[in-house]
Amino acid sequence: MSLAHETLASLRRRLSSKEIHSRDIVKDLLTEIGTREKTVHAFTHIDEKAALAAAEKADSSLPLGGIPIALKDNLNALGDPCTCSSKILEGYKAPYDATAVARLRQAGAIFLGRTNMDEFAMGSSTENSALGITRNPWDSTRIPGGSSGGSAAAVAGRLAIAALGSDTGGSIRQPAALCGCVGLKPTYGRISRYGLVAFASSLDQIGPLTRTVEDSAILLSALAGHDPRDNTTDLRKPETFLSKPTGSVQGLRVGLPKEYFLPGMSPEAEAAVRGAAHWFEKNGATLVEVSLPHTPAAIAVYYILATAEASANLARFDGVRYGRRAVEPKDLLDLYHRSRSEGFGPEVKRRIILGTFVLSQGYADAYYRKAQKVRGLLRQDFESAFTKCDLLLTPTSPEPAFPLGERTQDPLKMYLADVFTISTNLAGNGAISLPCGFTKSNLPIGLQLIGPHFGEEKILQAAHAYEQSHDFWKRMPPV
Amino acid sequence: MSSPAKWEAVIGLEVHVQLHTQTKMFCGCINQYGGAANSQVCPVCLGMPGSLPVPNEEAIRKTILTGLMLGCRIAPVARFDRKNYFYPDMPKNYQISQFEDPLCAGGAVGLDPFLFPKDLQESDEAKAKRSIRLTRIHLEEDVAKSFHYEERSGIDFNRAGTPLMEIVSEADLRTPGEAFAFLGSLRQVLLSGGVSSADMEKGQMRCDVNVSVRPVGQKEFGTKVELKNLNSISGVRRALEYEIGRQIGAVEKGEAIQHETRRWDDDAGATFTMRTKEKAHDYRYFPEPDLLPVRTDQGLRKAAESGLPELPAALQARLMQENGVTAYQASVLAADRVLCGYYEKAAAGTKHKAAVANWILNDFLATQPDPATSPVRPEFFGELAGLVVEGVINSAQAKKVFAELMANPASPKAIVEKLGLAQISDVGALAAFCDEAIAANPRSVEDYRSGKSNAINALKGFVMKKSQGKANPTQVDEILKAKLSA
Amino acid sequence: MSAPKLNVADVAGLARLSLTPDETTKFTAQLSQILAHMETLGQIATGDVPEVVPPAQPVLRPDMPTPSLSVEAALANAPAQSNDLILVPKIVE
Numbered sequence A: 001m002s003l004a005h006e007t008l009a010s011l012r013r014r015l016s017s018k019e020i021h022s023r024d025i026v027k028d029l030l031t032e033i034g035t036r037e038k039t040v041h042a043f044t045h046i047d048e049k050a051a052l053a054a055a056e057k058a059d060s061s062l063p064l065g066g067i068p069i070a071l072k073d074n075l076n077a078l079g080d081p082c083t084c085s086s087k088i089l090e091g092y093k094a095p096y097d098a099t100a101v102a103r104l105r106q107a108g109a110i111f112l113g114r115t116n117m118d119e120f121a122m123g124s125s126t127e128n129s130a131l132g133i134t135r136n137p138w139d140s141t142r143i144p145g146g147s148s149g150g151s152a153a154a155v156a157g158r159l160a161i162a163a164l165g166s167d168t169g170g171s172i173r174q175p176a177a178l179c180g181c182v183g184l185k186p187t188y189g190r191i192s193r194y195g196l197v198a199f200a201s202s203l204d205q206i207g208p209l210t211r212t213v214e215d216s217a218i219l220l221s222a223l224a225g226h227d228p229r230d231n232t233t234d235l236r237k238p239e240t241f242l243s244k245p246t247g248s249v250q251g252l253r254v255g256l257p258k259e260y261f262l263p264g265m266s267p268e269a270e271a272a273v274r275g276a277a278h279w280f281e282k283n284g285a286t287l288v289e290v291s292l293p294h295t296p297a298a299i300a301v302y303y304i305l306a307t308a309e310a311s312a313n314l315a316r317f318d319g320v321r322y323g324r325r326a327v328e329p330k331d332l333l334d335l336y337h338r339s340r341s342e343g344f345g346p347e348v349k350r351r352i353i354l355g356t357f358v359l360s361q362g363y364a365d366a367y368y369r370k371a372q373k374v375r376g377l378l379r380q381d382f383e384s385a386f387t388k389c390d391l392l393l394t395p396t397s398p399e400p401a402f403p404l405g406e407r408t409q410d411p412l413k414m415y416l417a418d419v420f421t422i423s424t425n426l427a428g429n430g431a432i433s434l435p436c437g438f439t440k441s442n443l444p445i446g447l448q449l450i451g452p453h454f455g456e457e458k459i460l461q462a463a464h465a466y467e468q469s470h471d472f473w474k475r476m477p478p479v
Numbered sequence B: 001m002s003s004p005a006k007w008e009a010v011i012g013l014e015v016h017v018q019l020h021t022q023t024k025m026f027c028g029c030i031n032q033y034g035g036a037a038n039s040q041v042c043p044v045c046l047g048m049p050g051s052l053p054v055p056n057e058e059a060i061r062k063t064i065l066t067g068l069m070l071g072c073r074i075a076p077v078a079r080f081d082r083k084n085y086f087y088p089d090m091p092k093n094y095q096i097s098q099f100e101d102p103l104c105a106g107g108a109v110g111l112d113p114f115l116f117p118k119d120l121q122e123s124d125e126a127k128a129k130r131s132i133r134l135t136r137i138h139l140e141e142d143v144a145k146s147f148h149y150e151e152r153s154g155i156d157f158n159r160a161g162t163p164l165m166e167i168v169s170e171a172d173l174r175t176p177g178e179a180f181a182f183l184g185s186l187r188q189v190l191l192s193g194g195v196s197s198a199d200m201e202k203g204q205m206r207c208d209v210n211v212s213v214r215p216v217g218q219k220e221f222g223t224k225v226e227l228k229n230l231n232s233i234s235g236v237r238r239a240l241e242y243e244i245g246r247q248i249g250a251v252e253k254g255e256a257i258q259h260e261t262r263r264w265d266d267d268a269g270a271t272f273t274m275r276t277k278e279k280a281h282d283y284r285y286f287p288e289p290d291l292l293p294v295r296t297d298q299g300l301r302k303a304a305e306s307g308l309p310e311l312p313a314a315l316q317a318r319l320m321q322e323n324g325v326t327a328y329q330a331s332v333l334a335a336d337r338v339l340c341g342y343y344e345k346a347a348a349g350t351k352h353k354a355a356v357a358n359w360i361l362n363d364f365l366a367t368q369p370d371p372a373t374s375p376v377r378p379e380f381f382g383e384l385a386g387l388v389v390e391g392v393i394n395s396a397q398a399k400k401v402f403a404e405l406m407a408n409p410a411s412p413k414a415i416v417e418k419l420g421l422a423q424i425s426d427v428g429a430l431a432a433f434c435d436e437a438i439a440a441n442p443r444s445v446e447d448y449r450s451g452k453s454n455a456i457n458a459l460k461g462f463v464m465k466k467s468q469g470k471a472n473p474t475q476v477d478e479i480l481k482a483k484l485s486a
Numbered sequence C: 001m002s003a004p005k006l007n008v009a010d011v012a013g014l015a016r017l018s019l020t021p022d023e024t025t026k027f028t029a030q031l032s033q034i035l036a037h038m039e040t041l042g043q044i045a046t047g048d049v050p051e052v053v054p055p056a057q058p059v060l061r062p063d064m065p066t067p068s069l070s071v072e073a074a075l076a077n078a079p080a081q082s083n084d085l086i087l088v089p090k091i092v093e
């Protein structure tokens, strides 16, 4: 069997026993990429030579020695492109390593491929990429989700062993759910954001996309911990996650937030998630109904705060110091206007305008400041829910992958699809998505487990126990 | 029409001060003027995608220290905000600054009468010793430096991201002289705390001025004009003198003052319209999400307090009271902490502290010394003053000793000896002078012997004259008395 | 919260974006719809709720120099440069 089909944990064991070599994995992945990447288009950039050269030098005694990992194209890795799937970063080569990238490098990982995304992580379908769409490996007429759609499609499609993504409102968990892999958004402050091209600084987190929960824990252990370069990282000591899997959910109090089971959601998705809840109960957990009453406001709060921050974060893309510059600008203002208008795609422009507006004089109180206050209420919702339960169990997405092109003209409808993932970014909590079933038409359905702040160990233990008593993760996509 | 005397100006200042730190505000690049273009930059201060700021603790400490020195309230929790505007010298196209919760609020700058322009030091406005209230002090990052060519501009980002403190005054100032004294007094405080070198001509201190005029007695402010390109403290005074005259002239002619920014041209001695402010900037301030709020009440404030220097006003009072220096000398010493330290060392070992001040501030300073590195040890001035007061040398001799001290630094006692300036104490030589005096002044001798003890003074005077002032008076007195009673 | 009048072209100007007439029309319609959805926030009572302020953290950067980029690396991405300066069309105040 091709090594491309194995989990990170298994490859790690075989590498350290010298049974296989890193180059074998890279070669097998390149073979898979050679046959299916044309259809899936998970990557924006693959440097085969560099990956093979790195594999030759890999030190298999290190924790991730010789393991190839794909990076979302918004993570800086020294000397590599980092396009954010935008024309405006054409030609840009990263002058430094993101802390997450540096930590993986230090652990011995090698990098194979940069994955496609919605431009600047703004989207839920990866259709907002200036470098082409990515297709869902389960059904190539459907979206892979987004914005980390390339990472999810690569991992699910056996084109990568594992990948990093970033999650601002569900951008790791939603594509993981739609592609049938495991996506973890850690607690805000758990992983350094240094080197992640910012979309919304108070919401962004880097996280792993993997085939299994164990693989997710391995990567989280390598990535987590305080970084003196990121003022918002937490100070707690590094830990190894899931070092002793219990395989049990006995005594766990699992909360089902009533606002997360909506009349309009896909019946198949709802049934699969309720089935998962039933499994928890059957295996010794207690189900508790809880309420997160401000959930209906989450989307409005999110799209105000995220776009406000983005409007400032994306101001630096101006054609002055790097990236695309308009040809023969007639003056400075023309340079700014044309470089930015030619460089950004429509969704990015739409969000910059929205974010600029909600911060502008006369409107900031009604929008930006009001949203900050409601964000406080949302956070309180979670705090009070976690006094009644250990984890929350919800669907990741109200529906499975939708067809390509279906929502590109209706941004609001696209935004509403983020309803189950957005609140955790606003409240800062960690959450995981893992497969919990398939629709009749063979599309994966995702289950979301949300933990209290810095409750990743709890999340991973429960997710692992559930995953190992099912075989959803072993299924292969047809594409 | 009213006469000019009936108008008053209302002036507020915004002062930007470059802080003395090793590194920039939000990254570890060095904070140093004069490096090769774009050699002191990194992903953070170039605004590269994905980079993040981390605040420099020392810059925060120095800002708090400034706040403490100026009597500000220090925020227990301060925040940084983003100020959004596009400009090529601003790498991120937003400046990390402070808007809602600055580090320091309130406070005041006391105007030192000796820091008014020389020609105004005796004026009523100088003697009033007014205190000018501050609105706030906040910390932000500086912008890059641009060079302008015919068609293009070139940008050097070395200065981008260096720490910049902004001190905003209330519109309490009324005259160009007060603005001059405000900047001088503020500079003195900044120097005393080691916060900044605060030299306007080197751009370490930059000043924007808001000025308007109104009839004396009117409460409402007139339309204010902002002045830019002020590159020295005296330039601020000149610009204000011109601008106030211009505004009064205009309103007296019945013209309305434009709300605008004007540029001071020092060569032309006039201000010129730079831009009219039809539309206020919309900076869209919001809290910087990359930075957590800064707690100052868990150690930062304490650290700043431990670095509090003796403030200029307190220092001046102490020097006047304890050392007997004049108000002017105290002001000069307070303005230059290195010189002051030198003086205090010189004065430490002697009772003659006021005399030492005269030597250092008149004679020594006139030689334009660098007190920090001068080979002339400060104790020498204590010794020199002592020699004069104790009568070992007279003042004319002292000048000679000083000149030699500057040329070949050595102990003044040794110099006196080397130059042969010391008083004559040799008994034989003195006895000869005394014999001569007795022989030449029979009248005085007679008077003395008949009981007029004062008559001995004439004989002493004779000896001093003969010895060119070198005779030791105490010994002369003893010898004369012995000889006359023999 | 009263329904805002969003002048898309003006706001785009603040963000240094130029829109085609088509984009302006489309964005105006889309953003008005989105803003209308955001109006729902107005119904949530937040009278005495403080804005979310992250916890203050004592970790700051010690004032110790760290290596800068080489001039070459600093300018490697610059679209236009000369004499180690990054060039832009002339800045006029």
Ligand SMILES: [Zn+2]
Pocket: B024, B027, B028, B029, B040, B041, B042, B043, B044, B045, B046, B161
């Ligand atoms: Zn730097």
